[in-house]
Amino acid sequence: MNKIESFKVNHDLLEPGVYISRIDGNITTYDIRFIKPNTPPFLPNPVMHTIEHLFATYSRNSSYSENVIYFGPMGCRTGFYFLVKDLEPEKALQLIKDTVLKCINHQGDIPGNSRQECGNYLEHDVKGANEALKKYYYLLKNKNIDDLKYKI
Secondary structure (H helix, E strand, O other): OOOOHHHHOOOOOOOOEEEEEEEEOOEEEEEEEOOOOOOOOOOOHHHHHHHHHHHHHHHOOOOOHHHEEEEEEOOOOOEEEEEEEOOOHHHHHHHHHHHHHHHHOOOOOOOOOOOOOOOOOOOOOHHHHHHHHHHHHHHHOOOOHHHHOOOO
């Protein structure tokens, strides 16, 4: 079988950041990497679940809502994938920064967190998500489009 693109990236050299993982026609996949691969502690499931609900909600309620395809966790628990269509890298990066900041400043209930809306609505960690988002935003805030390429 052919090796998928994300497995061709040397994860031993990959640092936290945001990267263009792949481009498929008009759809771009961003690698939103919170944790250096293979260096525990990894993001706990409840933290990832809360970030997923917040980021997906805020990005899909932004001025680029029509461009947002998907936001979801990586199985390795080091970050997330964010898929957008027809969105220039500068705008996508700004959307990521703005959305992370909105997630940090979120007050109130977690969006979509009822038994009817979520398949695991009891497994969340708002405090842990906020801490992970703050740490990531500190890294992210000064990134520019030149930083979107894997350096490995």
